[in-house]
Amino acid sequence: MRAYYSYFKSELMVGLQYRTAALAGLSTQFFWGIILSFIYTAFYSHASLANFSINQLMCYVWLNQAFFSLVYPSLNDGQIMSQIKNGGVAYELCRPYDLYWWWYLKMLSKRYASCMLRCLPVLIFAVLLPVGYKLVAPVSIISLLLFIISLFLGTLVITGINMIIQSISFFTNEDKGIGSIFYTFMALLSGIAIPLPLLPDILNTINYLLPFRLISDLAYQTYSGSMVLSNVLISIFMQIIWIFILILIGKLIMKKVLTKASIQGG
Amino acid sequence: MSFITVRNLSKTFKVVKRDSGLKNAFKSLIKRKTTEIKAVNDISFDINEGEIVAYIGPNGAGKSTTIKMLTGILRPDSGEIIVDGFNPFNNRIKYVKNIGVVFGQKSQLWWDIPVEESFLLLKDIYKVSDEDYELRKEELVKLLNLKDILKTPVRQLSLGQRMRAEIAASLIHDPKILFLDEPTIGLDAISKVEVRKFIKEINKRKKVTIILTSHDMTDIEALTDRIIVIGHGKKLYDGRLQDIKKKFNKNKKVEILFKKISNIPDIKYTKIIEKKKNKILLDVNMEKNTISKVIRE
């Protein structure tokens, strides 16, 4: 466990080193949030939605900006792929831990390290905005608590998916095409491209059983109360199941990848 | 007037100074401390047409800054550069038609496509006519032994082959001056020898003036007589390589082992540094004496 912790720490240190980069990333989040809120308020000025108020929408937009690096589809840097390709995996195989978990936690800690650097400024910024644009308080303490839990579980879901995609892209031997097509659809279905309550109802019905909405949409809707409590609890239960399924699939594929890699002499 | 004239050339850079620590990091966000570094400080020299001159000095001495000013990339703060009647920075586009540059650590060739394609692009960039291009290509292929690699993508070339192609690429437009910035960096011993041979050949056949920088003393020894040494932005030496060798290698330490120490004669131009039971250490002035002479005595 200590190894993972020190990896997390070094990621954080690297992030702190590049201050201008962090600042640039932060301003991206600010401006993007502003642009999105302009676009959405334009729609709300023409009509309003029954089950998704403008305040709830703004919560969605700003939480998404603040926790962007936790839930963004393809934050991984392809490090695993390149390691397998260039033979660096030999080093990793010599280390005294399970390779799947090592990479899994590496990706996870990269997300958290990156998030720690930018989430607070964005949240403060969002709270200080004028009414109608600002991030309002969660509906209740319970929903805040459930928000934190489901967001954490959401990062486990996305990392599980990342592991699978990375392993598959090893077989297809390219890391730009298929992966990015998948991630584009994932952005749509996970609420990164557009808040899920704004998608057509048919699509949301199908999406309900898929893991993508569990990454971040569930957490944001829990926070703003646009999802009823009973549904939230069921969804958290689904998160746990999906986490197990994804890890299982990921481990199976990883096993195949490593056998193939060692046959290649990588 | 000589071919290349450099007079009182100076260039100063501002460098941001950062102190460590979080507090200082925030401070530097607001107010930045800058220090001025004189990269090139009052340098003058002349180079004649057809010369090979090596420009040497430790890292950060101001070598590449000077090269960048000579090639028209950087504007000098003060001083004057006249190359073949041009001011490199002010008449950049006209001037660079006459020069070829090879940066050992950068590539002007296209990584993924055959070498010849890069040549063709350069032909268009420099507006070389078809006949001239064919003529020169043939000449360079023969000279630099490129026949087998012309159709190969650059990524499949060895470093030595690539450097030969780079040199050829910078000669497509028949420049009068060739700048070589560390042309042998990273090459193995055999490739180094080859590249040196080609550089000499080019200089001899095409009468190209060559200015090169290198850290490799054997490079310089093999290629040129004249060196310009620069350190901390200042010119330290300008002259023949042999002379500087003599200057610094004037005295050699000689250790002589004896079976039995007899009387040590007093030899001219030689000092005894240390005397032990069966060993003496001598300091011999090589200009006036030779080692064999000392031993004989």
Next chain:
Amino acid sequence: MKLIKNYLSMHLKVSLEYKSSFILSCISQAIYMLVELFTIYALFLKFKLLNTFDINEMLLGFSTIWLGYSLAELFARGFDHFDKLIVRGDFDLLLIRPRSIFIQIFGSDICYEKFGRTLCALLIYIYSASKVITNLTLLKISLLITMVIGCFILIISLFIIGASFCFVTVQGIEAINIITNGTKQVAEYPLSIYKKPVRMFFTFVIPIVLINYYPISYLTDKTGNILYVFMPLVTIISFIISEYIFHIGMKKYCSTGS
């Protein structure tokens, strides 16, 4: 001219070296755009605004900006990713060539992977234009062409301004990228949905209305003012400004180095 042709063919050869990867990225780029289009459609559906806004007009606005943007990404990637040119020091190599710096930067990178997206946008553009325009005149055809060119020039100007910032700090490009992408994002929607301050910004600061909003109202015969036909050409001013800024940056670069 021959040089430009040569640059184009060189980059095509590079792209074709990695054929399967090239085709896949082409497709994925196009899919990205289509997903974006789908989200816009979804929004109009959700807010039941499809009666107030003509869907073909919307498509025309969307494809104008995407066509211009994709073309800019395709041909002006050297400016879009100018930070790489500076970081790798390859900019110095351009300075030692006896050709215009601008042409060389354009030639330094041409991203054929954006072709899939460009083609896709072009098809939507032609389709929606044919639906929107009832009586096709010569002026309208020329307007359709200048709209795309104007948008292309406007986006390129933004790229160039971003690139100019690289002479000061390499990270500066990201700040400008937000503005470029933000402009694209805002202009994907019909500009009439926005409130006045937002519209003002995109009239006077980044004049996206000139290539999108006003010309479309001419195409749909909402106005007969012939001046609207020449509006997209006003973007040339933004190009001149950006070129000026770039030269200031370059001067600074040449006197301070990297």
